[in-house]
Amino acid sequence: MPERKRQPDEHRYTITEVARLTGLRAHTLRWYEEMGLVTDVCRGPGGRRSYEASHLRWLDFLAKVRETGMTVADLTRYVELVRAGEESVAERLALLEAHRCRLDDQAARLERCLRHVDDRLASYRREEPRLALSLKRTSGRSSHRVPPAPSTGRPAAAPVPACA
Incomplete structure (x- = not known):
């Protein structure tokens, strides 16, 4: 994230607020900081992270490119x-x-x-x-039922062909 001067009256965000606002888990936010993907996160009382609005914009970008499959x-x-x-x-x-x-x-x-x-x-x-008419005529016949999957008791999924 590009360096910039912090404004004294700028709103600060806790890690919980940032997680809620960005959709990223707190664990991911900590990991991004550890990996150096997010920098300049201030620490408040007790060492708690304190994020700025610029962090939110940067994290939004990171989240979007990760969601689109960009590798770490x-x-x-x-x-x-x-x-x-x-x-x-x-x-x-x-x-x-x-x-x-x-x-x-x-x-x-x-x-x-x-x-x-x-x-x-x-x-x-x-x-x-x-x-619908065919099902009505054959209701009650077991030949139209999908057998349960062995471990779950739910119907087994039909094989899906790969699309080209």
């Missing part, structure tokens, strides 16, 4: 580049562009899978009246 190694590299200053902007840009490309590929794969699911849903919806 890439995230660590990005943080090192931020700390290196202006001369690292091109490298930061390249790292984020590479991550964006991976996200584009993932989004395209998910879009293809979503189309498969939508096609299956449309098929079921077209067949719904016929299936």
Whole structure:
């Protein structure tokens, strides 16, 4: 996180408040600090962490890139580049562009899978009246029931084909 001067009247946040506001667990916040991903966290009475609004913005960024699948190694590299200053902007840009490309590929794969699911849903919806009638005629027959899974007693999940 870039260094900056703290304003004397700036609101401070406890680790509990930061966890609630960012959606990150307190354990993760401590780990990010230990890893050097978050710096300049002041300590209050009893050594309690005290965060600033700038920490919240930075943690929001970290959480979002982690949620999109950026590796801790890439995230660590990005943080090192931020700390290196202006001369690292091109490298930061390249790292984020590479991550964006991976996200584009993932989004395209998910879009293809979503189309498969939508096609299956449309098929079921077209067949719904016929299936409802068929189920009504065969109610009570065990051949239409999914057997329970051995350990849970719940119905076993049907195998799902991989989407291409």
